[in-house]
Amino acid sequence: xxxxxxxxxxxxxxxxxxxxxxxxxxxxxxxxxxxxxxxxxxxxxxxxxxxxxxxxxxxxxxxxxxxxxxxxxxxxxxxxxxxxxxxxxxxxxxxxxxxxxxxxxxxxxxxxxxxxxxxxxxxxxxxxxxxxxxxxxxxxxxxxxxxxxxx
Amino acid sequence: xxxxxxxxxxxxxxxxxxxxxxxxxxxxxxxxxxxxxxxxxxxxxxxxxxxxxxxxxxxxxxxxxxxxxxxxxxxxxxxxxxxxxxxxxxxxxxxxxxxxxxxxxxxxxxxxxxxxxxxxxxxxxxxxxxxxxxxxxxxxxxxxxxxxxxxxxxxxxxxxxxxxxxxxxxxxxxx
Numbered sequence: 001x002x003x004x005x006x007x008x009x010x011x012x013x014x015x016x017x018x019x020x021x022x023x024x025x026x027x028x029x030x031x032x033x034x035x036x037x038x039x040x041x042x043x044x045x046x047x048x049x050x051x052x053x054x055x056x057x058x059x060x061x062x063x064x065x066x067x068x069x070x071x072x073x074x075x076x077x078x079x080x081x082x083x084x085x086x087x088x089x090x091x092x093x094x095x096x097x098x099x100x101x102x103x104x105x106x107x108x109x110x111x112x113x114x115x116x117x118x119x120x121x122x123x124x125x126x127x128x129x130x131x132x133x134x135x136x137x138x139x140x141x142x143x144x145x146x147x148x149x150x151x
Numbered sequence: 152x153x154x155x156x157x158x159x160x161x162x163x164x165x166x167x168x169x170x171x172x173x174x175x176x177x178x179x180x181x182x183x184x185x186x187x188x189x190x191x192x193x194x195x196x197x198x199x200x201x202x203x204x205x206x207x208x209x210x211x212x213x214x215x216x217x218x219x220x221x222x223x224x225x226x227x228x229x230x231x232x233x234x235x236x237x238x239x240x241x242x243x244x245x246x247x248x249x250x251x252x253x254x255x256x257x258x259x260x261x262x263x264x265x266x267x268x269x270x271x272x273x274x275x276x277x278x279x280x281x282x283x284x285x286x287x288x289x290x291x292x293x294x295x296x297x298x299x300x301x302x303x304x305x306x307x308x309x310x311x312x313x314x315x316x317x318x319x320x321x322x323x324x325x326x
Contacts, residue, residue: 049204060204116242120199120207121189125155125179128162128169133179136205138153142229145199146214147186149157149291150164151298151305 005099008036008090020078025067026100027078037088037102041077047139050077051119054088058119152176157187157195159264159295164306183264187291188257194290200228200238208238256286260295267299276300 004026006013015032030050034041039054043063050061050070061070061079070079085092085102093101122136135145154176156165161182169178186192190199190211198214201207208228215221227234263278276296283292297304297318304311 060206062204116207116209117239118207119205120201123185123189125181125185126162127177127179128166130162133177135153135201138201139205140203142203142235143153143201144225145153145155145186145201145210146196146216147155147157147181147192147198147211148196149294150160150168151158151294151310 003098006036007099007101009102009104017076020073022071022073022078023067025080027067027071027073028081028084030070030077030079033079033081033084037085037090039084039088050079052084052088056121057088059084059088059117060119154178155181155186157181157184157192157291159184159267160299161268164298183261184257184291188261191253192291193286193288202235202239206239207242208235209242252285256282256289256292259285260289260292272299 004019004021006015006019006028013036015029015036017029017032019029020027030041030052034052037054039052042051042053043049044051047060048063050063052059052061061083063070063072065071067080068083070077072078081100081102082092090102090104093103095101120135122134124132124134127133135143154169154174156168156178158165158180159182162180165178165180181187190197192211194213196214196216197211199207199210199212228238259278259282263275263282266272266275266278276299279292279296279299283289283296286292297315298306301314301318304314
């Protein structure tokens with residue numbers, strides 16, 4: 001069985017359990033890989049997604065069977081590093097059959113809710129009947145938020 | 152479609168427009184400028200496109216729903232799943248600037264909204280004018296001042312844009 005050496009910002013990282021090879025792609029154990037890039041994983045009930053958050057930047061990953069999804073194998077969640085790292089400002093510097101090197105890219109400081117590809121920050125506003133509605137209520141459908149005013 | 156009225160005066164001034172439109176979509180009221188602050192908005196109408204996973208796809212951007220190109224973009228977005236990913240990759244997200252003057256303007260604007268709510272209109276206008284002086288390109292604050300001080304130019308029949316032009320000229324002359 002092949003072993004994969006993982007180096008993040010010049011430091012070798014040990015993942016538990018170790019990465020798995022599937023269809024020629026290396027898959028990382030989601031929990032410990034997230035930890036190594038200072039991110040956390042959550043599985044919001046009924047959402048069909050794994051949500052990875054680094055500080056207040058969150059990225060959804062569909063739960064599924066393909067190498068671009070978050071995949072469950074023998075009770076452990078795995079995902080491809082390529083899918084995760086770029087979204088958190090890392091770069092895969094080099095990749096061979098037994099080593100992957102990941103480095104931090106420079107990110108301009110921006111409001112997390114404003115970056116395309118990240119989860120838009122949830123908000124709560126009142127409808128015309130006084131009932132609070134959340135942006136997350138509209139998950140599952142595409143939404144056009146249209147901001148206007150009476151003036 | 153989620154319509155959001157950026158109206159400091161609340162549901163009362165929003166409801167008539169929702170009724171006139173015979174809207175089947177939901178209308179929310181952002182009375183306290185929550186989205187204005189979150190997305191650093193300076194004017195309306197503005198749009199934000201969010202996909203079914205909750206990801207920001209495009210915007211905030213200035214939107215004109217009468218514009219043919221906009222309709223085509225929205226229709227393509229709804230029907231073509233690869234277009235969603237393309238828009239995300241292409242998106243030039245506006246960078247939020249940490250400007251202390253803008254932060255103070257937001258705080259004073261929100262304070263004024265609360266003062267207006269409890270009936271202290273005079274004090275509210277003082278705060279709003281200070282907010283505008285700190286963030287002069289903010290048309291949400293500017294128009295909100297006009298709408299509260301001159302309701303007849305906004306809520307008696309159609310919005311009077313001729314009056315707004317005169318008002319702007321007078322204000323600029325005073326500076």
